[in-house]
Structure formats: C-alpha cells, structure tokens
Amino acid sequence: MQRKRVGVLISGRGSNMQALVEAARDPSYPAEIVHVVSNKPDALGLSYATAQGISTYVLSHRSHASREDFDTALNAHLQSQALDLICCAGFMRIMTPVLITPWLGKIMNIHPSLLPAYKGLHTYERALADGVKAHGATVHFVTPELDGGPIIAQAAVPVLPDDTPETLAARVLKVEHPLYAKALALVASGTIHMKTSP
Ligand code: GRF
Secondary structure, eight states: OOOEEEEEEESSOOHHHHHHHHHTTSTTSSEEEEEEEESSTTOHHHHHHHHTTOEEEEOOGGGSSSHHHHHHHHHHHHHHTTOSEEEESSOOOOOOHHHHGGGTTTEEEEESSOTTSSOSSOHHHHHHHHTOSEEEEEEEEOOSSTTOSOEEEEEEEEOOTTOOHHHHHHHHHHHHHHHHHHHHHHHHTTSSOOOOOO
C-alpha cells in the first residue's frame, strides 16, 4: 500500500493535527503526515510537529496584500511538497478558489458543529443559545462554499444543562480527534471520494 502524503494546515494549538500524526504511527494507516503549514508563526502545533520530525512552514497572511495573494503563495508552497491530500485543522482562514480549486476533492476540514447547522464561527455559543440537545463535529471536503462541502464523517455529543461554551467545546474536541483520523483514513484509502464533475 502506497500511503498518501498529507499536509496539515493549522493556525494554533494543533490538537487535531496531533491526532492525525498519532493515528499515522500505525504502519497500516493509509496516510502519513509529512508537512505542517501555519499562517501564524507562534502556533503551538508547530513545535509538536517539529519534535516529531515533521517539516513545517510558516506563511504569514499579514505579509500578503489580499486573500488571493496569500492563497496563491500557499498553493505554490503546497504544490512544491508533492502532497496527495491536505487536512485543514483549526486553520482560521477563509480560503478562496485560487487555493481550493487546484485541490478540489483532496482538501478537507474539520468544523465544530453538525453541519449544515452552525456554519462559521462561535458554534458552541450559538448552539447553547438555541437550546439544542446535541452538538458535534463534521469532517467535510472543502469547496468554495464556506463549511458547505460534501460531508465525510460526523460525530455527535450531548449538550448538558450546565454547559458553557468551554465545557461543550471540550466535549466536542474529544470526539474530533478520532473522527478526523477516521475520515482521513476513509479518503486516503479511496473508500470515500468527492465527485468533482457532474
Ligand atoms: C477545532 O475545534 C476544530 O474543529 C476547529 O478549530 C479547532 C482547532 O483545534 N476548526 P486544534 O487546533 O486542532 O486543537
């Protein structure tokens, strides 16, 4: 089995990236994490990746005049790494078609809600305000529609009466890690693929 070469995009803590790295320690896992990119130089996840011997790269969005300029530079960098797949994991950037189109069907994201509910930011606060009884996480293919691409896998957790955004986020995060590892395996093994043409 040829393991798929995966790059992970992060902006911060990188716990989902860490979960993918740990899953890929199993030689039978169909993917390996070969590269990590952050748009923030101080992202905590960078030091974990470096300690694991994974190459890292920082591309600051602040040094680019527009979203398209940043995405053009990021795409060029990603192309240079001979990657098969890209996992966004807490990558806090809205991506434009300049970046998405070349990777369509090969780029995925984890979002902390049961999509299509609660696209965008502050999902825990909004779920609590609505009084929903379940929340969760979704791994989906990235398309130009924000948080709107085809769903690969989901995991749900209960919302408890005393929850705060922090306690709910912590419960969701626990299910995100195995969920993302499972979703990446489904895509890397070819079990699931995105239909990119009609
Ligand atoms: C996760 O909750 C993920 O769903 C969201 O941002 C958070 C990133 O956490 N997109 P981490 O950086 O992976 O720890």
